[in-house]
Amino acid sequence: MMEFRTHSAADTAELGRKLGSMLWKGDNVCLIGELGTGKTAFTGGIAKGLGISGYITSPTFTIVNEYEGRLPLYHFDVYRISDVDEMLDTGYYEYIDGDGVTVIEWADLITDILPSERIEVHIRKNEDGSDCRTITMRFIGERPAEYERRLADESACG
């Protein structure tokens, strides 16, 4: 587990970019945090790390948006899904086992079907209402554990 503190949306995106630049096909990132904590900001950073230029917004009228980069990015926002079937109808399992990177906002709403190997990113606001966010990453599985080592090395080198 790693914990970070960010002080702006740009900071949060930069952390996402670091992670995104390491990711490889089949990797899944699960974002958990209340409304407006910075899940989409973090996803924008991941996109940048995948070589995707342009603005990332939460999919509002669909459940998933697709972007082309060094690898495809499949960006899910499951806030509005009503049940797991609706999720499966999107081709969910093909996405998470697919050729790209899948990012899921509000992953805590679909805990029963989360990929077994995943990077879980928890984002919390500060009590004081400032722009400070506490971001906790859990690396679950063999390849995620490798990313954890690499992120730790990078931080250690400044």
Ligand SMILES: Nc1ncnc2c1ncn2[C@@H]1O[C@H](COP(=O)(O)OP(=O)(O)OP(=O)(O)O)[C@@H](O)[C@H]1O
């Ligand atoms: N440290 C920070 N990290 C991320 N966002 C921040 C931070 N400080 C302030 N913000 C602001 O908080 C908001 C985060 O919006 P964002 O859409 O990324 O949140 P979200 O978690 O995806 O929301 P939703 O639950 O609606 O999908 C933005 O307005 C951003 O500018």
Ligand SMILES: [Mg+2]
């Ligand atoms: Mg969002």
